[in-house]
Amino acid sequence: MPKILRVNMTDRTATYEDVPERYKFLGGRGLTSTIVYDEVDPTCHPLGPNNKLVFAPGIVTGTNAPTSGRVSVGGKSPLTGGIKESNAGSSWVQAVAKLGIKAIIVEGFPKESGWWGLYITKDGVEFFPADEYAGRGLYEVYPQLFERFGKKAHICSIGVAGEMKMAMAGVCFNDNHGRPSRYSGRGGLGAVMGSKGLKFIVVDDTGAPGVEIANPDLFNQGRKKLLEALRQHDITKPKGGLNTYGTAILVNIINEAGGYPTRNFREGRFEGAAATSGEAIFENNKKRLGKELYNHACHPGCVIQCSNTYYDEKGNEIVSCIEYETTWALGANCGIDNLEAIGKLTWLCNDLGLDTIEAGGTIAVAMDAGLLSFGDWEGAIRLLDEEVRKGTPLGHIIGNGAAFTGKAFGWYRVPGVKGQNMPAYEPRAIKGIGITYAISTMGADHTSGYTIAPEILGVGGKVDQFDVNKAELARNFQYTTAFIDTTGHCLFIAFAILDIPSGFEGMVEECAGLLGADWTPDDAARIGKEIIDRELAFNRAAGFTKSDDRLPEFMKYEKLPPHNVVWDVPDEVLDAVFGE
Ligand code: SF4
Structure with a gap:
């Protein structure tokens, strides 16, 4: 049976716990956000003793489901002051899942200064002093860790920015070639890890039991459908758009x-x-x-x-x-x-x-x-x-x-x-993504609901980039995305599954097969909504109001060339997305 690993940095203990019934059908973002909602005081200081840092593999992570090696990292964000989940692709999380770990919860506060690493294998969990690696670049440190723990090790770490508790510090994972290059970047969760005195979590899954699958036939049926969709779509297929140009x-x-x-x-x-x-x-x-x-995969098993x-x-x-x-x-x-x-x-x-x-x-x-x-x-x-x-x-x-x-x-x-800077899409010129930035529980974040797909790419239909009435579009994308982030699949599968319904069906069947759940594709939005409702509740309790769901003032009066457009989405549209 999968377990939750609870790591206490006050007395440096690590204990396995049974998974509560209410977490049984959760993984990835669904699980990290729910644990943060359940266990973290929304009013706590993000770098203080009462914040927690949660790592969770997605539902199908650690299996041969395609493109599913994603880790969700969650906590209260030092950058936004709200709930945060940030995900990355790495073999590290596949190893965690294969060891039967459903989540790692890091809590407590170090009593004295100094850096520690955690080493997890099938035989147990050990702390090791990590001061010798502090203050140095990760490109220098990673090879030394592989030398110390062996080529089969997988590494999660913070760099000097996390040590200094900077709000743009990410949590870094190794890529397939051992580089320190796969990031749960957004929201400053590296600073939360730094505040706990935790520098590394090194995992070796040699001899691990692997991930249990409740209904292998259904899982495999779904896996095949999803694989087929990914191999067909022009953006996700081998030598397709992403594989060629990234x-x-x-x-x-x-x-x-x-x-x-x-x-x-x-x-x-x-x-x-x-x-x-x-x-x-x-x-x-x-x-x-x-x-x-x-291009190459960031973790074994990514077909894109x-x-x-x-x-x-x-x-x-x-x-x-x-x-x-x-x-x-x-x-x-x-x-x-x-x-x-x-x-x-x-x-x-x-x-x-x-x-x-x-x-x-x-x-x-x-x-x-x-x-x-x-x-x-x-x-x-x-x-x-x-x-x-x-x-x-x-x-x-x-x-x-x-x-x-x-x-x-x-x-x-x-x-x-x-408090979180916008990513690479101008909200004045592409209104739906601006709505997503405004109302996302994460701060300005394109991955919360990638409406660029229909607004610009014509994926999942085509809508006018300048149309301001996109409350429903933004809502649907956010709910579906929260579900995908829970499955453990990379969000880039969305290009294929939005256009090819059997691919979407396959994703849901994989999860239902793994968990023994009786889900259909209609359940995806329901589950996504439940996750976002918890994130919204956390943020409200942390002090966020509707006035935080707004874009910066200068965008309302400064015209953006070449279309000479301003941010003109009415506040009522923003407030209608989640109906509050
Ligand atoms: S599509 Fe790209 S980012 Fe996503 S899992 Fe594959 S290699 Fe990683």
Whole structure:
């Protein structure tokens, strides 16, 4: 039977508990958000003794369900002050699931300074002193951990940003090649891990029992349907859009739509878009390596395989991976059109343990406020490599995110919601994603409800990007997304399952088969709603009101070129999404 592992950092104990009946049919975001709702005081300080950090594999994580190696990390966010779940793909969580662990709850507060690691195997859980790894870059530390714990180890960690409890610190996991590059980036959960004195969770699943499947026939039936859909769809199939150009395939598309935020959301088109796109990464690699390089999986069993690696002129690796959000945040949003510089900045974020979206958003706000010029990539590198890495006073300001930096420099153009900076879609030009930013329980977050699919990509239907009446669209996407985040599948399966109904059916059948539940596709939205209702209740108790569900004022009067549009979605539409 799966267990919950409770780790107490006050007295450094780790104990296995039975899974309460009410958690039996939950996993991933559904489980982390429910445990945070049940166990964390919404009014607590996110970096104080009463916050908890929860890790959970999705429902089908650890099985051979395609593209299902996602971990959800949850807690109260130091960035937003609300509930947070942030997910990533890594073999680490597959190992956790195979060990029969349904969730890891980290709680308590260290009595003295010092860093600790946790080592989990089928034989038990041990703490190990980790001071020798503190204050150092993760690219230097990961190989040493693999040497110490063996090649079969899987690593979860924080970087120096988490050690310094910066609000843009993410939780980092290894990729398939052992790089420190897969991030539960958003919301500063790395700082929560830092506040507990926990530097690593190392897992080795050798000899693990594996994940129990209640109804293997139903599970396999669903798995086949989903696999078929993923292999058919142009975006998710082998050598399809994502496998060839990565998520950065979106750069030219969103730029063409006039919704590519440029120079801290001053314009909706970037003159350097083509030079920093997924196509440019693919073509540059081809020239430099003398062959076409398709992307790889972030964890075993992903059939989409969207993660790129970028190489320099000499054929040496610069970094893996440059996501759409990353090339935008550290590129167009900062006015930087130099892909090598974007690669270096991405590497720095991985090395320091930073969320690339918040890092780029913060540098852009600093540039807009006059600290640097737009396009000054050397200055941007200096901010991360010298100020943040060394923890200077300026580094601490930058490390605490865009809203904090805007306040520190008296700057009003801060494009965030609930303290979290917006990702790479301009809400004035693409209204549905703006509604999602406004009302998401997570702060400005595109992954809460990816309405870009119908608004721009024509996936799951086609709607007008400028239409403001999208309360129902935003609601449906958020509910369905909360369910997908619970299954353990990567959200990118949505491209296929929105267009191919049997794929959606397959996803639900996999979960029903694994759990022995009698779910049908109609249950997905119901389950998603229940999860979001708990997240909303947590945020209300934490002090959030309707006035927090709004976009920044400057977007209401500053016209965004090239469409010269303002944010004009009525507040009534925003309030109608969740009917409160
Ligand atoms: S589609 Fe990309 S991000 Fe998603 S699981 Fe696969 S490799 Fe990872």
